[in-house]
Amino acid sequence: MKWRSTLFLVVFLVMVFDFSSEIPVRLSWNHGVRTAIAGTKEVSDTYCARAVNLLEKQNKMLSRDLRQIKRELLLLKTELSRPGIKEVFAGIGYIFGIFGVSAYMKARAMNKQNRES
């Protein structure tokens, strides 16, 4: 039974708080209070619009910046994937190394042959 009473309490509280914004309007037969509330509503509306406007502007700026950064990243990636001077010399070194080792093997074999004969 306990959760049922808790649920009831929660529903009641929600209702109270939901209507609480209307309570002053309902209770007050005074015209001044009504206009005052209406005025604050308008003010908050303009604030909201301004804030939304600002946020949209910032969003636009941010997305533009992001696009630019992405573009730069892509550029950097292609730049990095392009072989540099390091790879060139590495390749030349490999080629000369391979032929050097094979020449060395050949020379050793020929030396051996000479010694045997």
Place this chain on the structure above:
Amino acid sequence: MHISDGVLPPSVTVVSYVVTAGIVALQLRKLHYADYPKVAVMTSAFFVASLIHVPLGPTSVHLLLPGLTGMVLGPISFLAVTLGLILQCFLFQFGGITALGANALMMGLPAMAAGWIFHRFKMSDLKWNMILAGAIGSGSVICSALILGLLLYVSGEAFWGVAKIAVIAHIPVAIIEGIISASTVSFLQKVKPELLAVATRYPTG
């Protein structure tokens, strides 16, 4: 002009690998130890040449130098081309590892043909040799473009479409290579003519 991974079907890949390995094995047996330095130098030249890019509209193509390699090295140029392509593949990420055999065939066969034609028709006349070298340098590039078209045709593309695109894209490269081949050959003939003398090792030359 490198074929990437996944373009060719497995059958073409395997066949091209086998053919390449066979030619390389034959040439390794044929390789004379006195030629080691020459092969090494030409291999590095071939390896580095692919970094020289020629801007062409939105894209760019690079030098290939199969003609010059073939003319200087003769029948063993296939070995140099294959080694250069292996290193380009691993260091520059040019072309895929699985397409290595096809790439080697594409560049190596024109190189061998270029060497054979050059040593068959060369004379002592410098001007004639220059013209011959220029024509061979250009022709070998066109020839590799045609082999590329053929390889793609075997893997199911329309031959003329691919070949046309490849040949048109490589016409500027062919012209530049012709000039480079002609000037290099004339320079070699003037300065070090023995570098161009490999004709004796040809069975028919």
